[in-house]
Each structure stands twice: as C-alpha cells, then as structure tokens.
Amino acid sequence: MDGENLDSRVIFRYLTVQKIVENYGAVMRADFTVLVEMVAASDGLDAREETASDG
16 A cells, blocks of 8 residues: 555544544543544554555
8 A cells, every 4th residue: 555545544534533523522532532543553554464465
C-alpha cells in the first residue's frame, strides 16, 4: 500500500471520529477513545502486512 492511500484512509477515519464525537458529545468520549485506539492499532498491523506482501 502506498503512503498516499494510507494517509487518505487515516484522514477519513479521523474526520469520521471527530463528527461522531461532535454529534454525541463528551458522554461517550472516554469509551469511544479506547475503541478508536484499538482500531488504529489494528490498522497499523494491516498496513505492515500489506507492505510485507508487496515486496
């Protein structure tokens, strides 16, 4: 996977998270932050696996 595609995915997810937090407020922020961190960590593993399989 090239860096440009990864960057656009990350930006899209970040903006999505920001919109959800804006709509639902601080009540869910703590639990949701943990979920986002877990998803971000799993995306990092996926990107490394794809890079390894490319070359």
